[in-house]
Amino acid sequence: MHRLFLHSSSPVLLLLAKEFVSEYRNRYACSVILAFSVITVTSISISLANSALSEETESVLLWIIIFFSAMAGLGRVYSTEKDNNTLSTLRIYCCPQAIVFSKIVFNTVLLLGIACLTVLLFAAFFTLRVKDWVLFTVTIWLGVSGMAVVSTLMASLAAEARGTHALFTVINFPLLMPLLLTVTDLTTRSLQGVPADFDQVCLLIGFDLMIAAVTILVVEWL
Amino acid sequence: MDSITTPIMAQIKFNNICMSFPDKLLFTNVNGSVSSGECLALTGPNGSGKSTMIKILARLLRQSSGEVSITLNAKNASDTAYRSAIGMIAPYLEYYNMLTGLENIALFSQLRGKAYCGRQALNLLDKVDLRSNADRLTQTYSTGMKQRLKWAVLAMADPPIWLLDEPFAYLDDYGRTLVLEMLTDAQNRQRAIVIATNDAKEAKLAQTVLTLVKSGTFIAR
Numbered sequence: 001m002h003r004l005f006l007h008s009s010s011p012v013l014l015l016l017a018k019e020f021v022s023e024y025r026n027r028y029a030c031s032v033i034l035a036f037s038v039i040t041v042t043s044i045s046i047s048l049a050n051s052a053l054s055e056e057t058e059s060v061l062l063w064i065i066i067f068f069s070a071m072a073g074l075g076r077v078y079s080t081e082k083d084n085n086t087l088s089t090l091r092i093y094c095c096p097q098a099i100v101f102s103k104i105v106f107n108t109v110l111l112l113g114i115a116c117l118t119v120l121l122f123a124a125f126f127t128l129r130v131k132d133w134v135l136f137t138v139t140i141w142l143g144v145s146g147m148a149v150v151s152t153l154m155a156s157l158a159a160e161a162r163g164t165h166a167l168f169t170v171i172n173f174p175l176l177m178p179l180l181l182t183v184t185d186l187t188t189r190s191l192q193g194v195p196a197d198f199d200q201v202c203l204l205i206g207f208d209l210m211i212a213a214v215t216i217l218v219v220e221w222l
Numbered sequence: 223m224d225s226i227t228t229p230i231m232a233q234i235k236f237n238n239i240c241m242s243f244p245d246k247l248l249f250t251n252v253n254g255s256v257s258s259g260e261c262l263a264l265t266g267p268n269g270s271g272k273s274t275m276i277k278i279l280a281r282l283l284r285q286s287s288g289e290v291s292i293t294l295n296a297k298n299a300s301d302t303a304y305r306s307a308i309g310m311i312a313p314y315l316e317y318y319n320m321l322t323g324l325e326n327i328a329l330f331s332q333l334r335g336k337a338y339c340g341r342q343a344l345n346l347l348d349k350v351d352l353r354s355n356a357d358r359l360t361q362t363y364s365t366g367m368k369q370r371l372k373w374a375v376l377a378m379a380d381p382p383i384w385l386l387d388e389p390f391a392y393l394d395d396y397g398r399t400l401v402l403e404m405l406t407d408a409q410n411r412q413r414a415i416v417i418a419t420n421d422a423k424e425a426k427l428a429q430t431v432l433t434l435v436k437s438g439t440f441i442a443r
Contacts, residue, residue, distance in 0.1 A: 011333050018329055022320040025359070085316040088282050092310050093333040093379070095302065 011094045015102035019077075023110075033073035033114050038121065040065050045125035053126055055191035059184050062122055067147065067180065069114050070107075074151040075168040077103045078159035087159070100152060100219045104212065107148035115144050131193030139190060142204040143183035149208060150175050153215040179207055229412040232294050232307055232382035233257040234279060239288035241274055248274055252288070254432050258382065258412040261405075263425040265418075266434035272418035273312070275434065276387045279416060280310050292383065306334065309376045312387035316368070319361035323352055323371050326360060331378040346374040350400060365392045373401060384408060387418045402427075 008014050023029060044061060053061070081087035090099050119140070122128040130136045151172060158168040182200050189196055235255040241248040248271040256262040264272045277283040279290055281304065292299040292307050299307055317326040327343045347353045350370040360368060369392045376384065389405075390398050405427060408415060417428060425431050 007328070007338060008332065009335070009337075014329060014332055018318065018321065021325070022318060025320045084319065085314050086318055089315045089317060089330075090333075091282060092280060092305070092308060092315065093330050095305065 011098035012102045012105070015090075015094070015098060016105055019102060019106040023106075029073040029076055029110060033069045033110070034117070036072045037065055037069045037114055037118050040068070041118065041121040041125055055188050058122065058126060058128055059187040059191060062118060062187060063143070063180055063184050065118050066111070066115050066144065067176065069118070070111055070147050070151055071169045071172060073114075074107050074111065074148065075155050075158065077107060077152060078155040079168075082159040096219045097216055100156060100215055103155075104149055104152045104215070107152050108145050111144045111148050112141070115140050128191070130190055132190040132196070135186060135196045136190035138201065139183050139186040139204070142201070142208060143179060146179045146204065146208045146211065147176060149211045149215060150179070153211065153218075156219065179204065182207075229258065230294050230307075230382045231258045231296070231412065232292060232414050234290070234292050234383050234414060234416070236279065236290045237288055239275070239278060239290065240286045241271060241278065241283075242286045249434055252432070252434070254430070256383075256414045256416055256430075258414050259409055260430070261409060261415040261417065261428040263417045263419060263428035263431045264434065265420065265422075265425050265431055268420070270434040272420075272434060273314075273387050276310070276312065276385050276416065276418045280308055280385050281305070294382065307381055308383050308385060309379050309381035310385040310387070311369075311372045311376055311389050312385075313391055314387075315372070317360055317371060317375065320359060322357050322359055323347060323363070323374070324356040326371060327375050327378050330375045334379045334381070336379065343374075343378060346377050349377075350374045351396070366394060366397060369393055370397055370400075373404060377404060380413075382413060384413050384415045386415065389417060389419075390421070390424060 008017065078087065081090065119128070151168075154168055154172050154175065158171065161167050182204055186196060186200055186204075188194075233255055237253055239252040240250045252275065254262060264275055266272055274283060278285045281290075292304050294303060294307055318329070321329065324340075324343055324347065327346065328338050331343070332338050344353060344356060347356050350373055352367060352370055352374065355363065355367065360371060363371065373389075390401060393401060405415065415428075417424060419425055
């Protein structure tokens with residue numbers, strides 16, 4: 001009996017199923033991101049020798065780890081397709097918007113899983129105490145989504161350039177600066193129990209939506 | 223399959239196509255057209271621009287100047303319809319190594335908006351002699367098997383216009399015979415076919431031959 005994971009009339013769902021099945025079978029991105037996350041948290045924990053960290057430091061460390069985990073794994077979404085000559089095949093068979101949208105969703109899910117794991121590792125190795133869980137969860141979700149969208153757009157650009165991976169991190173960092181500054185501040189607030197700055201939450205939502213819209217619009221010409 | 227019962231009459235037309243790179247003029251003013259039931263061969267020496275021309279027709283590359291258009295049932299195709307009207311086989315187009323042969327067929331035929339029919343997919347794999355490998359990951363396939371899989375995917379999607387770059391590459395004698403049959407069948411079913419090849423025998427399959435020459439011009443017969 002033939003097991004078939006790929007059964008849908010929606011191109012986005014089909015491509016998403018393809019991404020998850022492929023990742024499940026080779027586990028490359030998951031392994032790279034997971035290894036980076038675990039090694040970094042344990043290294044920091046050992047070097048700090050159980051010293052107490054301030055909420056600001058914990059927040060910055062958390063987002064640095066998520067950022068570099070994203071850079072380690074998410075850049076591959078397009079470069080692997082390009083290297084394996086499957087990107088052109090996809091372009092023949094479906095619209096670029098479906099391709100980029102499925103990759104955004106896949107990257108978001110992947111990064112969200114890594115962020116959850118990193119938070120658990122932080123709770124285990126440090127004294128991470130969240131006082132405002134709603135703000136903390138919303139910040140992680142919006143921050144990770146924004147990072148996934150920007151990374152996907154930049155990965156699609158970098159795949160067309162030489163020296164792909166070095167270029168990927170370099171062009172991502174300035175674009176993600178506003179997002180990183182905002183999520184770090186909001187995470188600190190959630191750890192300290194300070195009320196959220198609504199304008200900052202709106203900024204995050206606006207940033208995510210704007211980059212997603214730009215990605216969907218420009219992808220036709222990439 | 224709808225396309226068999228009510229064949230779509232398609233035509234791909236290219237006018238004054240020029241392609242140049244910063245350091246090289248590849249070709250200028252290439253003109254031609256292929257309609258349903260016809261076959262056009264693009265021939266020429268290595269580096270003359272056959273693959274580039276096929277990529278331009280598939281919209282994988284943008285030409286420096288000139289126009290490519292597709293008409294479906296005498297109406298100009300929109301961007302979406304253009305994409306849906308083309309199927310392509312080329313050495314630089316691969317399928318997913320981490321999916322099985324059957325999953326690749328299912329993925330690409332459904333991306334084309336065709337309802338997946340398992341029996342039809344298995345019949346096609348049978349036809350290209352890959353039935354026993356249907357559930358194996360394509361990373362375990364040989365180059366020739368991958369080429370046969372490309373033919374099965376194209377036959378399953380069955381678009382009105384077939385763009386074929388070196389379609390007989392890596393195939394053994396049985397595979398070549400099989401592909402010849404599939405090509406003849408496709409022409410009988412009113413598919414428009416463009417073949418880029420170096421092989422004079424393969425070019426004989428076509429009613430029209432367009433020879434690209436290295437000086438950047440072309441000769442049609």
